[in-house]
Amino acid sequence: MNAIFKRPDSLKDTITHFCPGCTHGIAHRLIAETMDELGIADRTIGIPGVGCCVFLYNYFPIDVLEAPHGRAPACATGMKRAQPDKIIFAYQGDGDMAAIGTSEIIHAANRGENITVFFINNSVYGMTGGQMAPTTLLGQQTTTSPYGRDFKSEGYPIKMAEMLATLEGVAYSTRVALHSPKHVNQAKKAIRKAFEMQINEMGFSVVEMLSTCNTNWRVSPLEALKMLEREMIPYYPLGVFKERTGKDFL
Amino acid sequence: MAHIVIDRDRCKGCYFCIEFCPRNIIRISQEHNRIGYFPAEFIEEERERCTGCKTCAVMCPDTAIEVFK
Numbered sequence: 001m002n003a004i005f006k007r008p009d010s011l012k013d014t015i016t017h018f019c020p021g022c023t024h025g026i027a028h029r030l031i032a033e034t035m036d037e038l039g040i041a042d043r044t045i046g047i048p049g050v051g052c053c054v055f056l057y058n059y060f061p062i063d064v065l066e067a068p069h070g071r072a073p074a075c076a077t078g079m080k081r082a083q084p085d086k087i088i089f090a091y092q093g094d095g096d097m098a099a100i101g102t103s104e105i106i107h108a109a110n111r112g113e114n115i116t117v118f119f120i121n122n123s124v125y126g127m128t129g130g131q132m133a134p135t136t137l138l139g140q141q142t143t144t145s146p147y148g149r150d151f152k153s154e155g156y157p158i159k160m161a162e163m164l165a166t167l168e169g170v171a172y173s174t175r176v177a178l179h180s181p182k183h184v185n186q187a188k189k190a191i192r193k194a195f196e197m198q199i200n201e202m203g204f205s206v207v208e209m210l211s212t213c214n215t216n217w218r219v220s221p222l223e224a225l226k227m228l229e230r231e232m233i234p235y236y237p238l239g240v241f242k243e244r245t246g247k248d249f250l
Numbered sequence: 251m252a253h254i255v256i257d258r259d260r261c262k263g264c265y266f267c268i269e270f271c272p273r274n275i276i277r278i279s280q281e282h283n284r285i286g287y288f289p290a291e292f293i294e295e296e297r298e299r300c301t302g303c304k305t306c307a308v309m310c311p312d313t314a315i316e317v318f319k
Binding site: 002003004006007015016019023024026029180185221222225 | 304
């Protein structure tokens, strides 16, 4: 009788502070499993943004740098330039990356920094109480858009993965979802690919993960998974938007 | 023959495992755990029906499930 599935070595035995059913926990586990498989856990540095992901240092037995709000790609740039042999990943939410840190992520991607960014898109500001984020869907009710988001006053939701894929420095840009076993397995392959891009020095890689926030969506965890499939995926299509196969930028 | 072990005190009761188990051999416990949730529990009587497909463990956000085969 062998264990065919257990907690990866790169994930600490700490109980997470996430709400029940939060898919942040799945994303954390996938990253830890990938670090184990690639054997890079001893030379990886994680840089979480501000948000629910901020306690990343409690869950991974790796070095972690806390970045100011939205500035994780900028900190990752400095870290990678100072220590090019290390594997650097930033882990950001949508309020952190798509609102406050928009300029940092766009310029880090445009410079083609050899870092990996994991982008958790749950369409609200999770930690601060469910305010409207740039990725909030049209018509979605949040605490700061109680009548639903209206494009006339708040604009349209940003599609970050597509937007970053247009930049020349980006080697890999993809969007995955975390709402079913099939999609979780696809997400793991995307995370592995993103780390491999960095190991092979191909350039900037970003994985957008559609995630749930059942607390701020005011639904049960299971209903949140169904809402993700029903409402988010039609607007945020899944797929690979850019994948560089060789070092053609040189 | 396969079976799973659910860490009662890690489980926060999202019940993703119950939703996605293809054999329906996980249920909600009658007793709450140390952090106050009613955790999922493996139905030991149905142990022979577990195929070790890992679907429950893949979906568990709290990494509370170990699968043995």
